[in-house]
Amino acid sequence: MKFVSTRGGVAPTSLDVALAAGLAPDGGLYVPERVPQLALQHAGATLAETASQVLAPWFAELELQSSLTELCNDAFDFPAPLRPLSAPGDHLLELFHGPTAAFKDYAARFLAGCLSRLRDPAASMPTTILVATSGDTGAAVGAAFHRRDGFKVAILYPDGRVSPRQAHGLGCFGDNVHAYRVDGSFDDCQRMVKQALADANLRAHVPLGSANSISLGRLLPQTAYYAHAALEFRARHDAPLNFIVPTGNLGNALACWLAKRMGLPIGEIVLASNANDVLPRYFNGDEYAPRATIATLANAMDVGAPSNFERLRWWHRSDAELRAAMRAFSVDDATIRDTIRHAPDRHGVVPCPHTAIGLHVLEQLRANGDSRPWAAVATAHPAKFETIVEPLVGHTVEPPPSLAAALARPATTTPLEAGSEVLRYALLQE
Ligand SMILES: *Cc1c(COP(=O)(O)O)cnc(C)c1O
Helix, strand or coil, rough: CCEEEEECCCEEHHHHHHHHHHCCCCCCEEEECCCCCCCCCCCCHHHHHHHHHHHHHCCCHHHHHHHHHHHHHHHCCCCCCEEEECCCCCCEEEEECCCCECHHHHHHHHHHHHHHHHHHCCCCCEEEEEECCCHHHHHEEEEEEEEEEECEEEEEECCCCCHHHHHHHHHHHHHHHHEEEECCCCCHHHHHHHHHHCCCHHHHHHHHCCCCCCCCHHHHHHHHHHHHHHHHHHHHHHCCCEEEECCCCCCCHHHHHHHCCCCCCCCEEEEEECCCCCCHHHCCCCCCCCCCCCCCCHHHHHCCCCCCCHHHHHCCHHHHHHHHHHHEEEEEEEEEEEEEEHHHHCCCCCCCHHHHHHHHHHHHHHHHCCCCCCCCCCCCCHHHHHHHHHHHCCCCCCCHHHHHHHHHCCCCEEEEEECCCHEEEEEECC
């Protein structure tokens, strides 16, 4: 299986090269030359077993293939339950049972396992994984590489724009993981990371790696939980399952689409955006027009230029074909609040602000007479956003054990001005 760049400027390359590189050398995103077709049946497989089956075609003929089972056992060792909600046909796909209570744990752990195995054992200097985060990516990547031999992590997050518990979760690792709180926006953090990764002189002194959502090592493993839920659903109900995916950079939803394209029993895919409505506008017929980011209650989805859109477009011959592949809706902050407030009564769950966006879209579909089975994706645990959620539902939300353990550890973060020179200096000092 070979991978090419969305921008066409790279010779077909193998997955291990693409994993180590992150971004393609021509500035594009790696995409597989063709999508393998699977004819899987659900036979009581665990999530880790389904992950191995779904990921196997990408790893054929690679040295990494012999580690695939172990990689999946390590990364997929917590469940992704498909929880029925109050009304028949409504489900929540809970992806928040990992160490940092957000769906990004699965892929971050899988990528960390791959990069560990791909690392040259003779390399003398550790690789510093640089990650810009609006909250959840940084924690997931920090947790995945914490105390991993040969790696350091430098996390950059916008000071004051992540929830208090998210901030604590970024600073609580210590050891080889260092969190910088940047005096700027998420876009500033992302720009600083991109400039550092493009700085050959810096990289000669400080070997750098990336783990952002454009990495194939994040995209591919995310197909596993969609495959698992859809296969389990079909085994029980003999029908495809439709998904509503809270969307920011489009990594999670693209994985759902890829799983469908691989032949898994997935019906319709609906993107649920916050007030950053670049995708809903596009899918409703406007030109694709990236914009400056708006801060919302669902901060992990505050993205004005979804990076994976380039992949989605590459896979379709025309805008018309792409617009026929999925729908997208935008949900504002007032509606997020309203949905959280009523979710315990209406659905029997307490959602985080991101998950609430998906639940609202589900309510809209039902109001419009849609009677098909749907799974809204729960992307984070509500306790991570307790300052928003608790006042709305009127009671405390207990953090799951892993989050409680992180909150019990002390947290340290380092202030950093926004700017590539400042980051360069900090990395040379590490
Ligand atoms: C990252 C994140 C999202 C958005 O996922 P994308 O893959 O960027 O579209 C949604 N919800 C939560 C809680 C997240 O952490």
